[in-house]
Amino acid sequence: xxxxxxxxxxxxxxxxxxxxxxxxxxxxxxxxxxxxxxxxxxxxxxxxxxxxxxxxxxxxxxxxxxxxxxxxxxxxxxxxxxxxxxxxxxxxxxxxxxxxxxxxxxxxxxxxxxxxxxxxxxxxxxxxxxxxxxxxxxxxxxxxxxxxxxxxxxxxxxxxxxxxxxxxxxxxxxxxxxxxxxxxxxxxxxxxxxxxxxxxxxxxxxxxxxxxxxxxxxxxxxxxxxxxxxxxxxxxxxxxxxxxxxxxxxxxxxxxxxxxxxxxxxxxxxxxxxxxxxxxxxxxxxxxxxxxxxxxxxxxxxxxxxxxxxxxxxxxxxxxxxxxxxxxxxxxxxxxxxxxxxxxxxxxxxxxxxxxxxxxxxxxxxxxxxxxxxxxxxxxxxxxx
Numbered sequence: 357x358x359x360x361x362x363x364x365x366x367x368x369x370x371x372x373x374x375x376x377x378x379x380x381x382x383x384x385x386x387x388x389x390x391x392x393x394x395x396x397x398x399x400x401x402x403x404x405x406x407x408x409x410x411x412x413x414x415x416x417x418x419x420x421x422x423x424x425x426x427x428x429x430x431x432x433x434x435x436x437x438x439x440x441x442x443x444x445x446x447x448x449x450x451x452x453x454x455x456x457x458x459x460x461x462x463x464x465x466x467x468x469x470x471x472x473x474x475x476x477x478x479x480x481x482x483x484x485x486x487x488x489x490x491x492x493x494x495x496x497x498x499x500x501x502x503x504x505x506x507x508x509x510x511x512x513x514x515x516x517x518x519x520x521x522x523x524x525x526x527x528x529x530x531x532x533x534x535x536x537x538x539x540x541x542x543x544x545x546x547x548x549x550x551x552x553x554x555x556x557x558x559x560x561x562x563x564x565x566x567x568x569x570x571x572x573x574x575x576x577x578x579x580x581x582x583x584x585x586x587x588x589x590x591x592x593x594x595x596x597x598x599x600x601x602x603x604x605x606x607x608x609x610x611x612x613x614x615x616x617x618x619x620x621x622x623x624x625x626x627x628x629x630x631x632x633x634x635x636x637x638x639x640x641x642x643x644x645x646x647x648x649x650x651x652x653x654x655x656x657x658x659x660x661x662x663x664x665x666x667x668x669x670x671x672x673x674x675x676x677x678x679x680x681x682x683x684x685x686x687x688x689x690x691x692x693x694x695x696x697x698x699x700x701x702x703x704x705x706x707x708x709x710x711x712x713x714x715x716x717x718x719x720x721x722x723x724x725x726x727x728x729x730x731x732x733x734x735x736x737x738x739x740x741x
Contacts, residue, residue, distance in 0.1 A: 361448060362446045383617070401655065403443050448461055461484060462471060464487070476648055484632060492583065500535055501526070501581050503537070506543040508539055509522055512710060537559040560734075565591075576622075581623075592643070629651055670686065671685070693714070695712070
């Protein structure tokens, strides 16, 4: 059983817990310890898991990620007004091979998905996104993956999987369950034009850093449609991380990345949340712990909404354009927007009902001005169903 490979939470983190007030996260998380073993998953909302695998790092890591320091900072934070149970499963250490580590991460993540527990994965390198994606194989047919990253991470065709090329592996590996990939916060000078062209050809979504920082709410509908979220901490500016090497002077600041994390938590579809490429600095430990806190805070405000013309909690808008008639819905409860996307039909297939794509009020206003929203166009081209 893959859970047998989990290493208990470090004694240093447990010792720090003894000094914490009862309202702290540390006092309210059920932990994997040498004495008590693994916590029970029943009724848990989140399972925290460290992954200390870095052999496929693009820039080799001189030292292991200090997961214990992240835990100390996380445990210090106060519980929100949440109705959740949180477990800390401890860590997955390096297996004999990288593939062994991937297998263990995949199996544990799949088990948690089946139990309806959200894994919060703290990893040294972003290639761990690959086994978490493969964990959906027996859970869900089509996956929407969102990466918060300054790079697309396609890498070179001949390159083995690394923290800079895991997306190539996801796109080409069988079975291909990836329906949509979205990037939030890419920086053009880090991405070859061929990679940007590939995103366009595959009808994937990409949002430049400047777009998101000028209006952080643009990230919300992207994350609302995600099943798995992968956060590369190199999307955060170096000054926020307290580490100059391998990080850019440009990127999200602490407030922005926490807001994005909260949007991921609010999304009713997000089932896996991973934070990767973390550096060993005190500032980094604090920021990662606060990102996790905001994800859990967002989860507490999840609302399941199903727009339809017959639902009194929604207003339906029909917008005729020169080529299409677009149908929008606005929630009267959350003020969120959706747009209908008709499925592809052929003589060999039965017509499916339209799908609902999360969008923004600006998409509706653009449609009123006869501008087809780009997200609608890409979804239509992919045959969203």
